[in-house]
Amino acid sequence: QVQLQESGPGLVKPSETLSLTCAVSGYSISSGYYWGWIRQPPGKGLEWIGSIYHSGSTYYNPSLKSRVTISVDTSKNQFSLKLSSVTAADTAVYYCARRYPLHWFDPWGQGTLVTVSS
Amino acid sequence: SYVLTQPPSVSVAPGQTARITCGGNNIGSKSVHWYQQKPGQAPVLVVYDDSDRPSGIPERFSGSNSGNTATLTISRVEAGDEADYYCQVWDSSSDHPDVFGTGTKVTVL
Numbered sequence: 001q002v003q004l005q006e007s008g009p010g011l012v013k014p015s016e017t018l019s020l021t022c023a024v025s026g027y028s029i030s031s032g033y034y035w036g037w038i039r040q041p042p043g044k045g046l047e048w049i050g051s052i053y054h055s056g057s058t059y060y061n062p063s064l065k066s067r068v069t070i071s072v073d074t075s076k077n078q079f080s081l082k083l084s085s086v087t088a089a090d091t092a093v094y095y096c097a098r099r100y101p102l103h104w105f106d107p108w109g110q111g112t113l114v115t116v117s118s
Numbered sequence: 119s120y121v122l123t124q125p126p127s128v129s130v131a132p133g134q135t136a137r138i139t140c141g142g143n144n145i146g147s148k149s150v151h152w153y154q155q156k157p158g159q160a161p162v163l164v165v166y167d168d169s170d171r172p173s174g175i176p177e178r179f180s181g182s183n184s185g186n187t188a189t190l191t192i193s194r195v196e197a198g199d200e201a202d203y204y205c206q207v208w209d210s211s212s213d214h215p216d217v218f219g220t221g222t223k224v225t226v227l
Contacts, residue, residue: 045220046153
């Protein structure tokens with residue numbers, strides 16, 4: 001059974017870089033699939049951030065592309081998200097998920113709340 | 119980028135049928151996926167590829183997709199179905215290929 005677990009600081013200061021890691025268990029990332037990050041501001045809907053293939057190829061939400069970097073570490077079976085120059089608008093629950101070749105996300109991690117505040 | 123529009127809320131009595139729509143330009147030409155999200159929990163996939171159900175999802179959940187509207191149908195609604203529901207598609211022609219709908223809150227009366 002594939003499981004994903006997000007980790008990282010729950011509080012980030014404005015203008016700094018948000019860094020999160022998603023640890024994958026029950027499946028080897030190097031075996032395939034895309035892996036994605038999705039966020040949800042408090043009380044709002046889901047927003048796709050970006051996805052990465054096990055080989056390292058990426059695609060990002062154009063509205064965030066200039067600030068986002070997603071990377072993969074197959075040796076640790078995890079992938080990571082960096083979002084630079086954060087503001088209060090980046091406060092959200094951040095989820096990682098496996099993305100199937102026909103484009104749905106399953107399963108999802110439990111999510112981690114990141115608050116941007118000084 | 120591609121836009122998916124859902125009604126903000128749907129109310130339904132227990133035992134009745136809830137229908138949640140997801141509107142998009144020619145969405146019938148795309149594969150639509152649906153997620154259920156209960157308060158404080160991560161989204162869970164309930165329908166993929168328009169009408170397929172993952173293992174463990176009750177048959178009461180079904181999907182259809184045609185024209186400009188996709189629909190998630192919940193039959194014989196139970197109190198435990200109260201949640202937010204999101205549709206999602208992949209738009210190959212867009213620079214924003216993975217798109218989520220605006221979300222629908224289903225309230226069981």
